[in-house]
Amino acid sequence: MDEVPGNSARYRSGLAVRRSVLGDRHVDRAANAATDFDRPFQNLITEAAWGTVWARPGFTRRERSIVTLALLAALGHDEEVAMHVRATANTGASRDDICEAFLHVAIYAGVPAANRAFKIAKGVFSEMDESQNVHAR
The missing domain is CATH 1.20.1290.10 (AhpD-like)
Incomplete structure (x- = not known):
């Protein structure tokens, strides 16, 4: 989780998928509400849920x-x-x-x-x- 958000291709892909599914307003609201405490969680779900699972071709x-x-x-x-x-x-x-x-x-x-x-x-x-x-x- 030490990785800076946006540096990995999986994070960038996940952010694009998350925005296309949930919409910019929702994703921006979640990002703006993130604190140092939960920002690692937001990064995790962007990369894992959206960049790994939702981005799969199956x-x-x-x-x-x-x-x-x-x-x-x-x-x-x-x-x-x-x-x-x-x-x-x-x-x-x-x-x-x-x-x-x-x-x-x-x-x-x-x-x-x-x-x-x-x-x-x-x-x-x-x-x-x-x-x-x-x-x-």
């Missing part, structure tokens, strides 16, 4: 988005579910894809986890739809 961004949502929902990581539902606007995962992922969660991880995930997604969709309606006016 799955499309849509597929990674669906898998990520199912895992986060199954584990009950509500804030991350909401963030990744928003990110589907950039990954190509549809609302039908998300529904199918959460149906799998219901069977393999439990109905309460899926119920919570559906509730979160509905709230995020409502926010996204309202935002689009405001911008369309």
Whole structure:
């Protein structure tokens, strides 16, 4: 973790992928909120999650988005579910894809986890739809 961020190709690749999936606003907000205490964590997730896993060629961004949502929902990581539902606007995962992922969660991880995930997604969709309606006016 002593490496200066931005020096490794994996970090630079991860930052580009992270920005393309989550959006500049989210990534900038996370970077600006980082302190000396958690900056190593931000660097780690940029390099490992985004520069290693999300940058791999085996799955499309849509597929990674669906898998990520199912895992986060199954584990009950509500804030991350909401963030990744928003990110589907950039990954190509549809609302039908998300529904199918959460149906799998219901069977393999439990109905309460899926119920919570559906509730979160509905709230995020409502926010996204309202935002689009405001911008369309």
